[in-house]
Amino acid sequence: MIPRQFFITVTVLFVLTIAMSVYVWQLRRRESRSPRLPEKTEHVAPPNSGSMEQVTVYVAYDTPGELREKSLSIALAAGRQQRAEGLLRALISLYTAKDSSHPMASGAEIRQVFLVDPGLAVIDVNSAFVEGQISGVLPEELTIASLVQTLATNIPELTRVKILVDGKEQETLAGHADLSGFYDVRQIAEVTKELSPQ
Numbered sequence: 279m280i281p282r283q284f285f286i287t288v289t290v291l292f293v294l295t296i297a298m299s300v301y302v303w304q305l306r307r308r309e310s311r312s313p314r315l316p317e318k319t320e321h322v323a324p325p326n327s328g329s330m331e332q333v334t335v336y337v338a339y340d341t342p343g344e345l346r347e348k349s350l351s352i353a354l355a356a357g358r359q360q361r362a363e364g365l366l367r368a369l370i371s372l373y374t375a376k377d378s379s380h381p382m383a384s385g386a387e388i389r390q391v392f393l394v395d396p397g398l399a400v401i402d403v404n405s406a407f408v409e410g411q412i413s414g415v416l417p418e419e420l421t422i423a424s425l426v427q428t429l430a431t432n433i434p435e436l437t438r439v440k441i442l443v444d445g446k447e448q449e450t451l452a453g454h455a456d457l458s459g460f461y462d463v464r465q466i467a468e469v470t471k472e473l474s475p476q
Contacts, residue, residue, distance in 0.1 A: 329354070336369075344474065365429065380420060383407070389444070398439075399436050403443055408451060423473060426439045437462070
């Protein structure tokens with residue numbers, strides 16, 4: 279025969295299990311009925327600190343497959359690293375704008391730029407930058423050349439550039455442009471000349 283206390287304990291546990299199941303079921307039902315707002319990633323512009331400066335950026339144009347010099351007036355901090363980040367963020371804001379000549383996802387951004395002596399810059403982009411990149415040899419080449427040439431023109435003494443995604447190495451940008459190695463600034467300058475309008 280089963281002891282009475284054991285029977286009572288099992289009965290209480292069974293009732294609690296049923297009650298918890300009903301409670302969880304009601305929570306799920308209530309959650310499924312409530313409308314969900316779509317998650318929206320917003321690009322947050324860096325604060326404008328520093329003095330206004332006239333800088334040259336290299337803007338990609340997908341339709342003719344060109345890189346064109348563009349002069350911008352932007353606020354830049356005095357430090358080399360902050361200056362580099364400000365330059366590239368200004369460039370990316372052109373690409374994430376409506377009717378861009380080289381469209382990127384609205385959440386694409388430059389996370390950080392590290393200037394490592396002698397002459398090495400490491401650009402860390404976020405995953406939205408890569409996910410929103412148009413796949414193809416020319417669009418990816420335009421993106422890389424635009425970033426590297428903009429940085430090299432405004433930050434003297436750069437010789438090499440490395441691109442990371444969310445702080446990690448990635449094989450390609452969107453299936454074509456190789457991100458596993460370093461980009462030589464002189465070679466990118468030659469590519470930029472080839473991609474510039476005649």
